[in-house]
Amino acid sequence: xxxKDLFRTKSIEDIIKESPDDSHKLKRTLGSFNLVTLGIxxxxxxxxxxxxxxxxxxxSGPAVTISFIIAGIGCAFAGLCYAEFAxxxxxxxxxxxxxxxxxxxxxxxxxxxxxxxxxxxxxxxxAISWSRYLSKLFHFYNINFPAQLMMSPxxxxxxxxxxxxxxxxxxxxxxxxxxxxxLIRGTQESAKLNNIIxxxxxxxxxxxxxxxxxxxxxxxxxxxxxxxxGKFENFGWTGVFTGAAVVFFAFIGFxxxxxxxxxxxxxxxxxxWGILGSLAICTILYVLFAHVMTGLESYKAFxxxxxxxxxxxENTPYKFFQQLIIIAILAGxxxxxxxxxxxxxxxxxxxxxxxxxxPIFSSLHPKFKTPWKSNILFAxxxxxxxxxxxVTVVGEMTxxxxxxxxxxxxxxxxxxxxxxxxxxxxxxxxWVPFVPVMGIGVCLYMMYALPVDTWIRxxxxxxxxxVIYFIYGRKHSKI
Ligand code: ALA
Numbered sequence: 001x002x003x004k005d006l007f008r009t010k011s012i013e014d015i016i017k018e019s020p021d022d023s024h025k026l027k028r029t030l031g032s033f034n035l036v037t038l039g040i041x042x043x044x045x046x047x048x049x050x051x052x053x054x055x056x057x058x059x060s061g062p063a064v065t066i067s068f069i070i071a072g073i074g075c076a077f078a079g080l081c082y083a084e085f086a087x088x089x090x091x092x093x094x095x096x097x098x099x100x101x102x103x104x105x106x107x108x109x110x111x112x113x114x115x116x117x118x119x120x121x122x123x124x125x126x127a128i129s130w131s132r133y134l135s136k137l138f139h140f141y142n143i144n145f146p147a148q149l150m151m152s153p154x155x156x157x158x159x160x161x162x163x164x165x166x167x168x169x170x171x172x173x174x175x176x177x178x179x180x181x182x183l184i185r186g187t188q189e190s191a192k193l194n195n196i197i198x199x200x201x202x203x204x205x206x207x208x209x210x211x212x213x214x215x216x217x218x219x220x221x222x223x224x225x226x227x228x229x230g231k232f233e234n235f236g237w238t239g240v241f242t243g244a245a246v247v248f249f250a251f252i253g254f255x256x257x258x259x260x261x262x263x264x265x266x267x268x269x270x271x272x273w274g275i276l277g278s279l280a281i282c283t284i285l286y287v288l289f290a291h292v293m294t295g296l297e298s299y300k301a302f303x304x305x306x307x308x309x310x311x312x313x314e315n316t317p318y319k320f321f322q323q324l325i326i327i328a329i330l331a332g333x334x335x336x337x338x339x340x341x342x343x344x345x346x347x348x349x350x351x352x353x354x355x356x357x358x359p360i361f362s363s364l365h366p367k368f369k370t371p372w373k374s375n376i377l378f379a380x381x382x383x384x385x386x387x388x389x390x391v392t393v394v395g396e397m398t399x400x401x402x403x404x405x406x407x408x409x410x411x412x413x414x415x416x417x418x419x420x421x422x423x424x425x426x427x428x429x430x431w432v433p434f435v436p437v438m439g440i441g442v443c444l445y446m447m448y449a450l451p452v453d454t455w456i457r458x459x460x461x462x463x464x465x466x467v468i469y470f471i472y473g474r475k476h477s478k479i
Pocket of ligand 1: 042043045046047048122126249250251252253336
């Protein structure tokens with residue numbers, strides 16, 4: 001095997017020139033507004049509504065706001081690098097395509113395979129959280145759906161002293177299949193649904209901030225950074241940084257905008273807006289949301305609390321808001337699943353167009369022009385994860401996979417500035433090499449903060465990917 005072949009790159013010019021025939025062409029329907037809402041649709045979800053309380057209670061205290069700022073800055077470094085690439089190589093493959101242009105086929109394969117963890121496994125994570133909030137809504141209305149059918153076999157709950165073990169998480173499967181069907185129907189239709197959901201969830205987040213603000217109890221902010229307990233990540237500054245790694249999940253999704261590049265009307269100009277605009281809006285909302293939440297209730301009260309937002313609302317006169325927020329959360333999670341599944345099918349579409357994956361992944365529906373077979377296969381794959389795997393396992397796999405992709409995109413910008421300083425870029429990452437190097441550093445730190453088990457799973461997933469690459473991808477590569 002020729003080692004040089006493994007690292008053969010595709011030139012920027014060739015990638016830009018590539019134009020699929022009509023039966024493989026995605027439709028260009030998205031403007032800058034839709035790209036920003038697509039980003040927000042993917043970003044605001046399980047992270048802010050479930051992890052804020054957990055990070056405050058276990059690691060950061062009220063300083064979870066600082067954790068959000070740190071994670072947001074880390075994502076901004078990576079986001080700026082994504083924006084340069086997305087304006088330069090507006091292709092559905094996103095980080096996969098950027099790596100192909102800079103580090104060659106082998107690394108591109110690794111990153112394409114790794115993105116399954118971010119997009120497909122990420123969608124499974126949010127589907128499982130969706131099921132949890134659904135059971136809360138059922139609870140409000142005294143609807144009794146068997147708990148065994150709402151949990152994976154590795155989870156259990158205690159009801160009236162009786163331990164109930166899960167069998168399958170059916171609601172998580174249901175929502176995965178439903179979102180896949182909407183995606184098959186068309187990107188524009190999906191974007192319309194996404195816009196409605198984004199309007200709803202942003203309204204609810206703003207309402208929480210505005211209504212909650214006057215009920216903040218300043219005593220809850222003392223001490224703002226609780227003293228470290230002697231254990232590395234238990235409060236103090238080390239806790240604040242670990243909290244940043246935990247809430248990082250809440251930011252995942254802004255990069256999914258880049259996978260819609262081939263469906264954007266004016267990708268060179270609009271991609272940076274979509275990526276950086278959605279990230280900036282969500283960072284501001286997150287910090288304010290976390291500030292109000294930890295001001296309404298002592299961070300200690302969030303320990304082990306399954307619905308921390310509802311708990312915080314109890315300290316306001318707006319109890320009705322508890323049900324409303326659960327409904328908004330349920331709708332909000334749908335758009336996260338939708339955009340992550342969209343991103344997944346688009347990355348595999350690009351890999352399949354390059355011959356690294358079978359043609360089934362780039363075969364488009366004759367009428368809807370969406371990769372429907374790929375959508376169906378991923379509905380099954382994600383559905384299986386959502387049905388049978390516990391949420392912590394899939395959540396941490398999503399974070400490690402995403403961080404790995406961000407690091408490679410930052411490295412890619414450094415390489416391309418050296419190799420092709422002249423290539424036209426509609427958007428340039430500022431302060432290179434500072435920004436990409438910081439992006440790499442912050443993401444590496446957050447990866448380091450994840451448990452060893454997650455690292456082992458990452459290695460196993462990558463090993464499976466390598467086997468597939470050497471059995472199929474390498475032999476069928478069109479490069
Ligand atoms: N950022 C997305 C969420 O928090 C993945 O649900």
